[in-house]
Amino acid sequence: MEYADLLNAGVYFINKGLLNAFKIGSIYALGAVGITLVFGILRFAHFAHGDMMTFGALIAFAGTVILRNLGINTEPIPTGLLALPLAVAATIILALIIDRHVYAHFRASKSPPVVFVMTSIGVTFILQGIIRLVGGTGDRQFFFTAVSNGESIREDKGRWLVKFDWLRDHFDGFTQKLVITMPQLWLFIFTAVALVGLHYFLNHTRTGKAMRAVSDNEDLARISGIDVGRVVKVTWVIAGTLAAIAGTLLAMDTQYKPILAFNLLLPMFAAAIMGGIGKPFGAVAGAFIVALAETFAVFDWRPIAGYLFADRFDMTASMALVPAEYKLAVPFAILVLVLIWRPTGIFKGQVL
Amino acid sequence: MKYLLEARSLVAGYGELTILNGCDITVEPGSISVIVGANGAGKSTAMKAVFGLLEVRQGSVKFEDQDVTGCTPQRLVELGMGYVPQVANVFPSLSVEENLEMGAYLAASLTEEGLDRVYSIFPILKDKRKQAAGQLSGGQRQMVAVGRAMMMKPRLLMLDEPTAGVSPKVMGDIFEIILKVNESSVGVLMVEQNARQALAIADTGFVLQTGQNLYTDTGEALLANPEVARSFLGGKH
Ligand SMILES: Nc1ncnc2c1ncn2[C@@H]1O[C@H](COP(=O)(O)OP(=O)(O)OP(=O)(O)O)[C@@H](O)[C@H]1O
Ligand SMILES: [Mg+2]
Numbered sequence: 001m002e003y004a005d006l007l008n009a010g011v012y013f014i015n016k017g018l019l020n021a022f023k024i025g026s027i028y029a030l031g032a033v034g035i036t037l038v039f040g041i042l043r044f045a046h047f048a049h050g051d052m053m054t055f056g057a058l059i060a061f062a063g064t065v066i067l068r069n070l071g072i073n074t075e076p077i078p079t080g081l082l083a084l085p086l087a088v089a090a091t092i093i094l095a096l097i098i099d100r101h102v103y104a105h106f107r108a109s110k111s112p113p114v115v116f117v118m119t120s121i122g123v124t125f126i127l128q129g130i131i132r133l134v135g136g137t138g139d140r141q142f143f144f145t146a147v148s149n150g151e152s153i154r155e156d157k158g159r160w161l162v163k164f165d166w167l168r169d170h171f172d173g174f175t176q177k178l179v180i181t182m183p184q185l186w187l188f189i190f191t192a193v194a195l196v197g198l199h200y201f202l203n204h205t206r207t208g209k210a211m212r213a214v215s216d217n218e219d220l221a222r223i224s225g226i227d228v229g230r231v232v233k234v235t236w237v238i239a240g241t242l243a244a245i246a247g248t249l250l251a252m253d254t255q256y257k258p259i260l261a262f263n264l265l266l267p268m269f270a271a272a273i274m275g276g277i278g279k280p281f282g283a284v285a286g287a288f289i290v291a292l293a294e295t296f297a298v299f300d301w302r303p304i305a306g307y308l309f310a311d312r313f314d315m316t317a318s319m320a321l322v323p324a325e326y327k328l329a330v331p332f333a334i335l336v337l338v339l340i341w342r343p344t345g346i347f348k349g350q351v352l
Numbered sequence: 353m354k355y356l357l358e359a360r361s362l363v364a365g366y367g368e369l370t371i372l373n374g375c376d377i378t379v380e381p382g383s384i385s386v387i388v389g390a391n392g393a394g395k396s397t398a399m400k401a402v403f404g405l406l407e408v409r410q411g412s413v414k415f416e417d418q419d420v421t422g423c424t425p426q427r428l429v430e431l432g433m434g435y436v437p438q439v440a441n442v443f444p445s446l447s448v449e450e451n452l453e454m455g456a457y458l459a460a461s462l463t464e465e466g467l468d469r470v471y472s473i474f475p476i477l478k479d480k481r482k483q484a485a486g487q488l489s490g491g492q493r494q495m496v497a498v499g500r501a502m503m504m505k506p507r508l509l510m511l512d513e514p515t516a517g518v519s520p521k522v523m524g525d526i527f528e529i530i531l532k533v534n535e536s537s538v539g540v541l542m543v544e545q546n547a548r549q550a551l552a553i554a555d556t557g558f559v560l561q562t563g564q565n566l567y568t569d570t571g572e573a574l575l576a577n578p579e580v581a582r583s584f585l586g587g588k589h
Pocket of ligand 2: 395438
């Protein structure tokens, strides 16, 4: 075994393993934080959260098409990112409208949680219908060639490539590369900024503290003079913002499709429950744990084994713990295990 | 103004259930009123109805001669009332200081002064101000709960069993605090299980039974009333 092989194995592990886990973990984190905040304040499992993410991505896509056709190109910043504020605003408005015209009605009549859950499933179906009506049923790429004033503009995903040229000179046979796409890079930046911002908001602002107070004890919050209706609105603003960011960046990194985020619902709920329902930073931890578990369950170790023990193994079969088709079973298994052993989550949250 | 708080012929309950059947509760300015009665008599329900947490089906609530029947708790806090419920009266995951800050949510400018005032009444809370309220002892939690209600400098403080679950020593402390608060001409309305001690400091006492006033008199007179003593005070006096 040579040093070059060790390096190859390590870079492959980071590139295909860790980076992937962090990418999907960031998406889960942004979604799970929203889910857990909504649960903490409104006390129900918001199943329509995934579709709020997809809705945000759809609006961002529409905005991107418009901007691109106006001839706007701001490389290296992806055009989709310019459309993000529009997506965030639209998703916030959508969340507030749904709350005002659907959930508020059941709050006023003091309905039991199961009614809210069923209602949010109904909202899911409605949103999925609207999303398909507006955006069609097909997949859509954020990066395409647009024609503006007879001039065609091409934008590609923009890869941030680390080729380790300086190392290659020293290690013959070191060929692996690290590849981060522009959307991934922005995803990491947005996730970090959003989570730091949220932490500051919840712990150092009056409204943020009032949110935690309502999550702790709604009746006492009212008695203290806290405007619970306003806290509910702020919650939707935050959840909508994070959902739109996550949906848009996910769609930019892969592609937009009508079931973009509905598929993420299970892992996001697993993350929120694992982190302790109602605990935003528990949800973040849960998100990265679920993402790491899921990624490494289906991670193909064959290339690594190939680099390290090429001479000793037969390298024809995949060396993943779980076949890729069963990826969704991993968060499901985590969810079941958490519910059995620690239903309050690792950070002692509420029980669903 | 004869009464700071004047609740008349209250009828209220939970859903279909009617608990209060026309009870009267009053507090004179700067005085202490105490509600006593058996478990389930409707004492806490009367407090909740006064504080706008239950729909008042009949009757009226006046605060400083202003009709506040059906007002939201938020409005009552603005007007100068503070309420400490019997159970779940702190925010467990918020720190002591954050709990107190929430008491002045409606007037952030009062926060600094309010914290100083509460810390001077309960010095122990200052040492524990960064600790989550859920990790405090029962007595300390009561202090946080009372402190929270006092942040806005209310003119009427409503306390539902402030001494529940505290040691006799802390109970004495809390009664002393109530007297101290009252000295600064804050009216107090409290529900107490320790009826004897409570009536001893009460200007007015109300004995409730099945949601109605069984007796209404001065604290002293109620203590001296053999009927009351036999049914509600327990033991000899
Ligand atoms: N949230 C509620 N829903 C339905 N019924 C309730 C509720 N809270 C109290 N009750 C009922 O109302 C009645 C009066 O309760 P309340 O809490 O006012 O009694 P209390 O006089 O404060 O008693 P205690 O001394 O035990 O605190 C009881 O019969 C109780 O079962
Ligand atoms: Mg009671």
